[in-house]
Amino acid sequence: MARTDKEALALVLDVSQGMANAPPGFDTPLQVAVDILQMIVQRKMFQESKDEVALVLYGSEETKNDLAEDGDYDNVSIVFPLGVANWNLFDEIQKIKPGVAHADLVDAIVVAADHIKSQTDGKKGFQAKRVLLFTNASTPFSDNNLAVITQQMKNFDITLDAIGPTWDEEDRSTSPEPDGEVPTDAMDLDRPQQSNTTNEASASATAPTTNGHGTESKQKFRSPKKPLTPQQKTGIRVITNIANETDGSMYTFREALMILSTHQSKTVKPTATKYILEFLDIKIPICTYIQVKDNKPQIFRLKKVFAREPKIEIKTDRGRYTKDEVDQEIEKEEIIDGYRYGSTFVPISKEDSDEMKYQSEKCFQIIGFTSSSNVQRSYFLGDTVYEVIAERGYEASETAFVALVQALYDTDTVAIIRKCFSSRSAPEIGFVRPHILHDHICLFYIKLPFSEDMRLFEFDTLDGFKRNQPTDDQLKAVDNLITSMDLTHAETGENGPDEALKPELIFNPYIQRMFQSIARRAVQPDEPLSFSNTILENYEQSCRNVAVNSRKTLEQLNKQFLLKVTERKAKMTTGEALFGTDDVKKPVGDEKENIVTNDGLESDKVNMEAMATKKKLTIKQIGSVTPMEDFKTIIESQSLPFEEACRQLRDQITDLIQNSFGDAFYLKALACLIGLRETCIQKLEPNVYNDFIRNLKKWLQTIARKDFWDKIVQEKLTIISSNECIESNVFPAEAESFLAEDTPEDTANKPGTIDQAENEEDLLDLI
């Protein structure tokens, strides 16, 4: 049961003078130990671990423990009693300073063990109890009751693990792990894990650590080679002794850091979903497990809180309102489900809804078998790969399952499956393919598309044009590039060359970043965040050779192919200028526009930038003094919706004409009209202008300002036709004739009866 599977862990840290010494350029053992402690505690918190942790310091001036009496167990202080890891513990770790007092490591172990014992006594669920000792064993101690102490620890199942700068020389051999390589699970400070082939830490060795120690700073953790003092040798011997007796382990700082450097989100316990694998009347009980699924740590779920008082969580209210100008709120009881059928709304009652549902039972049925080549990777659908194994305890069907997997494997076929999770869910189509290892046999299940999910796009043959056919030299250049960037054997592994950048070893940089950011923000709330940038940056070392080798071939490739960035970019930036995002200076060639569909974040960005501009230029009203300039500013800054800006400009134009003394304001009005026309064309809104100019034409007659109309004719400010703007529905001919007609009323939408060929032209004009 998950609830009982926790650990009691006492972190015991030597803070004596001996830990505070280091040659220049190296971190002191104490500093490194504190880093490791922080990582351990952070990891416990991020994984929402139920493990309980205590922090014991020895060598400090303080004494705070239950055993202290008459000068015994002095200078040992429990600064954080056993409990679930929290920020107080973290703060305590940050507060750690080197002490000056005498420190007895055996005392410290006893205090810690006793604390664990007293705190866990009578409580259930502690699967393991551990003392984790950080020391370089440089200070003297008394080893009077060592045998008794060790026996006591064994009696209470308390293990001693130790982490120090080095356990070298005589004790190396007693360390249970070979030098350098420590499997994660052995050292995983959470709990022993099931055999885990995917978590080997080799790649993470060079990953940045929680506290921002990059690759180069890691050098510092390597302890300077310095012979151990006799005192240290004695200390190490004692520690090794207890550790061996209690089945504990010993790690160097480097090993510990390596394992802890990658943030791991909470491990998910595998839970099985049971099905019966069916075909004809063969029924095999099976279990399916999630093998691969995009990991979205629960812990990243953000709450909306009140900025002025972050303690307060903000509530959201999602009310239903009528979709009209009235915006009237509708009560829950007044709402009914429905579907859209074209423009018709079809209300659906609860009973209808049930009746409309496709009925299916829970199932996992084989529909048939097909050659594995028929199921291409590009068809895969869904977000999960399931592992399927036979449910244990049914010997015959277990055998049948194994035989099926082996037969699929032998024949290179897969089975097409109809799967339905429950009678309430929709059935899906998928396939299972065999997977056989020397100690493991299973099927992988992945969902497949229905015909409705396929988009049968066709693309032209690339060889169709001569210019797209690569020459032999070009092909050779590509060939060389591939060879120089072949990652298949690029990594030096334990047993010779190995694959580089294995998915199994690359951690999601976003999750890493998120953890880093949380840790940083938690500790230094006022500091800005900073990030690393690419996947490669984290794993560069394993690919450095590749990068070096490929530089030459890449240059060759670049010479062989003529690649030219087109003018299109420039056009696009103009497009952006209209939308007001241009004030952020972007170099040409950088703005390779991307997204076709509108995505939330993208528009957010535009809005934000638009808001920024708005703060700068708060023009929201077109004045009569410089109407055209105002208009342009508004359009650029988007401080008003386009239609509103146009409306205001139109009002200005009509005002100018109407109030003009003689033709005094005509030029100004005309300039505005020209501007409006250009903008409408640019923004692909021809109708705004077209409607206006049509009305203007009529209006000019009614107010007897025909002289202004003449100006319009002179300037050829006719309706915008489809020639000028693809959005326009106006024929070019109509645009041409629009200016020619002197009497708009006569031609209003009313073609005469036309029988003669001569009139045909006129007819055209009218459209």
Added chain:
Amino acid sequence: MSLQFFDQAWSAGDGVDDDQQDETQQGRQIMTSRDGTIFLVDCGKEMFEPISLNMKKESDGDDDDDQTNITDDIKTPFQLVMKAAQTFYQSKIISNDKDLMGIILYGTEKSKNSFDFKHINILHELSQPSAERIIELETLSSEDKYLDLYKKEFGSVNLTYSYSLNEALWTCSNLFSNSPQRLTVKRIFIFTCNDQPHATNLILERQAKQRAKDLNDVGIQLELFPLLTKTIIKFDYRKFFQDMLMLADEDLELLEKKPFNKLDELLKRVLAKEHKKRAYCTVPFKFGMIGDSQMEMSVSVYNIVRPCPKPTKIKLDKKTNLETKIVTKHYLPETAEILMPSDIQYGLDIAGRRILFEQDEIKAIKKFDDEPGFRLLGFKQMSCLKPFHYVKPGHFIYPDEKYVEGSSCLFNALLKKCLDKQMFVLCQFTARRNTPPRMVALIPQKEEFDAKVPTDKIASNGFHVAYLPYADDIRSLPKFDPPRATQDQIQKFRQIIKALKFKYRPDKLENPTLQTLWRSIEAMALNKDKPDEFVDLTIPNIERMEDKAGQFVEDLKTLIFPVGYAGSKKLAAKRKADGDAANESKKSKMEDAAEIETAARNGSLQKLTVPIMKDYCRDKKIRTTGTRKQDLIDAINAHLSIAS
């Protein structure tokens, strides 16, 4: 085939159109593309004469299915056209319900249009199809009712009234120009029996031709659907329509070979969403730095497999039957003060401390690259790709010349070499500006054609983009290592596999849930008694399987399963163990129940797990509204009468 017709022949399938869309999209944020189609229907008296039997015969000749699309109750060309329009509407509602449609009748006695043109009658203005319109069209094609309705609405059918095709086309183009929505494709389908409508009036004929040309100039497409009756047995394009439609002689030959093909397609019900070939994004593919500039080509990214969305339920106002909208307000729980976005910060609680971020910071954490695109990491042998290396549906990429000229050639070379060497490209891919990068494998895809029909392309050349999991996504699972099966057991399975082997194609199986729902909604909307029938091919065909593999399965049972084995019985030992487990679980259930009730009173149900609460609900027979955590909590609280 019908699918393809919808997909490609009529929609934005052709390259030119694609380009145009792209052009207009770049500067714009919103891109909804709609098609507009107007049925322009001749209502001369021939349209009401008995339909040619030839048409009926030919309509079922070509395709492999033996059903004819012209049913027996269709007696006249007019009915047939109305039936076609109805089917078209119904198909559109599913395939592309944003598209607009209209119907204009010409040669009617009564006129209805905004110009006072004679004998031109707008039956449907250009708009989205609706249930009412479909029901109306159904009546207009129904054997018993259509004439009455027609006569009432449009007048007599015995005479041919002198109309002008020019004016009819003009009315069409007017509908297009008055459309409030922007239309990507504008089409007019002309239905007529009359191959020379203005035989006696050269002027009208010339006008019509000129008008057709003008329409063509502004991008309105014209298509003709000829109809035959028992007396009109031939339709001669050369008399008039070849000119008007500006058909080359080759086109004409093709049309004349199968004159009713297109109409037949119209009459087919299509229950599938239409997907316009449109790039998901066009992004740079970066090879690396050469000096201080980036070597890059440009690729377009397409989605070729995506779950087809189910029609979404909408919430209607009971009183008006109109759509409602949701308004989200953020407020302070205590004062109910409504908050602005600037009042909101984002926090998460870790080990009792609330850690705060600004919205911008959350975005910044997700943003790795300045711009979306592919970044080359290297190449690997195909064998490095493990069967479980999958996290989500992939893409397809194809070179793009619009941004970087020469992309196609480099892309092609890369493709050829990867195919040669059996390798895939490893890249870091950022799909959008503020999405974290993923590792992807670009799997080379060779162009392939059907062995039997060499013109039928099965696969296009390009790379499939397969998303790779991160270490975080791969879980470690218990080992399963039972004894291996014996050769004769395996052999039996091989025989079964061989017997039940079929050629899987992803486009063969329809989604039963979706098809059922579509049909049900349609039935509700059109007041039908019951939805159209749907045959679910995903259900295993037991009879056929029995036929082919029944004997092997019998053999297998004797080979593996003990006598009397029913498939669901556990072995004795196991059963005993199970009994213990059951007892235990019973006990723990009691404990759980107590725990849950305490938690509910303390208001700390949130901390418990869903399965525990589910068990509790099942035990106590509590009805829940859903399976989400909150649903369960609400249900338990309600059960224990605790106000939440």
